[in-house]
Amino acid sequence: MEPMYRHSSDYHFLGYRENGFTVRWGKTLPENPIRAPWPELADISVSNRCSKGCDFCYRDSRPDGALMSLQDYEFVLDSLTSPLWGTPFQIALGGGEPLEHPQILDILDATRRRGIVVNFTTNGLALDASLATALKGRVGAIALSVAALSEYDGARVRLLSSRGVRAHLHFLLDQNSLGEAVEIACGKHDGLLQDLSGVVFLTRKPQGRSSLEGLLRFEDPRLNEFLDAVASTYSRIPLGFDACAVPLLLHHGRIDPQTIDACECGFFSVYIDENLEVRPCSFSKSGQNGWNLRDVDFGTIWEERFADYRSRQSADLCSRSCPGRAHCRGKCPLFPEISFCYQS
Numbered sequence: 001m002e003p004m005y006r007h008s009s010d011y012h013f014l015g016y017r018e019n020g021f022t023v024r025w026g027k028t029l030p031e032n033p034i035r036a037p038w039p040e041l042a043d044i045s046v047s048n049r050c051s052k053g054c055d056f057c058y059r060d061s062r063p064d065g066a067l068m069s070l071q072d073y074e075f076v077l078d079s080l081t082s083p084l085w086g087t088p089f090q091i092a093l094g095g096g097e098p099l100e101h102p103q104i105l106d107i108l109d110a111t112r113r114r115g116i117v118v119n120f121t122t123n124g125l126a127l128d129a130s131l132a133t134a135l136k137g138r139v140g141a142i143a144l145s146v147a148a149l150s151e152y153d154g155a156r157v158r159l160l161s162s163r164g165v166r167a168h169l170h171f172l173l174d175q176n177s178l179g180e181a182v183e184i185a186c187g188k189h190d191g192l193l194q195d196l197s198g199v200v201f202l203t204r205k206p207q208g209r210s211s212l213e214g215l216l217r218f219e220d221p222r223l224n225e226f227l228d229a230v231a232s233t234y235s236r237i238p239l240g241f242d243a244c245a246v247p248l249l250l251h252h253g254r255i256d257p258q259t260i261d262a263c264e265c266g267f268f269s270v271y272i273d274e275n276l277e278v279r280p281c282s283f284s285k286s287g288q289n290g291w292n293l294r295d296v297d298f299g300t301i302w303e304e305r306f307a308d309y310r311s312r313q314s315a316d317l318c319s320r321s322c323p324g325r326a327h328c329r330g331k332c333p334l335f336p337e338i339s340f341c342y343q344s
């Protein structure tokens with residue numbers, strides 16, 4: 001399969017479709033470009049429909065939530081196709097629950113037909129042998145979400161891995177799950193998790209149905225224990241984090257900053273919801289730095305409308321000394337409650 005190349009004078013990108021491996025560089029190899037001229041990744045919510053009813057769901061998804069039609073999805077893909085830059089390298093589908101979308105397989109096929117790597121995140125409840133067979137060759141990878149290890153279903157993961165479909169775990173991180181997160185980072189569950197290609201820890205944010213109660217706390221001694229274990233790479237399973245954890249990881253000081261990318265939302269990636277609203281990130285509220293694709297073309301949103309957001313995000317607001325200072329873009333403006341390195 002041909003890799004995706006994208007080159008300009010100060011931005012270079014190379015993406016391998018068969019394994020999702022990507023590299024980018026700036027004017028010279030050691031330089032990092034500030035942003036991409038066209039998104040590398042689009043995070044698309046194909047519905048806000050989900051029957052699982054998690055009490056922490058930041059999207060407040062419900063069994064009768066809205067669906068994006070296949071026609072609208074194709075329109076989104078057309079909008080994301082630039083005559084100059086082509087398409088994003090990959091699309092991450094979310095929701096809602098993608099597997100509750102009646103046309104999910106058509107959505108995957110429409111994406112692949114355009115040469116885009118498509119991944120999705122799911123609660124996994126609808127996953128059975130026939131669906132796992134249908135997913136083979138259709139996706140780059142699938143993320144299964146859990147809020148505790150008791151929800152982890154190794155048999156479901158094997159349905160995927162035995163068919164050559166790569167599966168990660170999205171592990172929600174809060175006070176309730178931090179003890180298990182320490183164990184995962186220490187390698188205690190490597191056997192249980194052996195069929196996964198990685199575990200990504202998602203810091204719980206106070207949005208939608210999630211209250212402030214039970215969020216991670218900087219003073220919790222287990223947090224340092226967890227970061228120490230991550231830095232020591234005890235677990236054989238590759239571990240990752242969502243972008244909101246970056247200031248915390250960099251501030252910790254023992255995790256190699258070369259392995260950490262600052263938040264890419266609105267700089268290298270974009271979010272589009274089921275109503276076709278384009279925002280830098282899935283956590284920004286509707287109307288907050290959001291423009292609808294029915295009103296404004298994507299190129300204008302990416303080039304012009306995101307400009308203010310980017311300059312605010314790039315402003316150097318951090319006043320603390322920190323080993324990761326040079327690599328950090330600072331706290332997430334959306335969730336001061338979990339931007340720990342800003343607390344004195």
Ligand SMILES: C[S@@+](CC[C@H](N)C(=O)[O-])C[C@H]1O[C@@H](n2cnc3c(N)ncnc32)[C@H](O)[C@@H]1O
Pocket residue numbers: 050056057058059094095096097098121122123124143144145146170172202203204205206207210
């Ligand atoms: C909203 S779900 C939608 C996709 C799919 N239904 C799933 O379960 O993966 C996407 C991801 O967001 C995570 N999530 C839900 N509520 C969250 C919150 N309050 N803070 C951080 N992540 C959250 C879920 O655990 C899941 O991994």
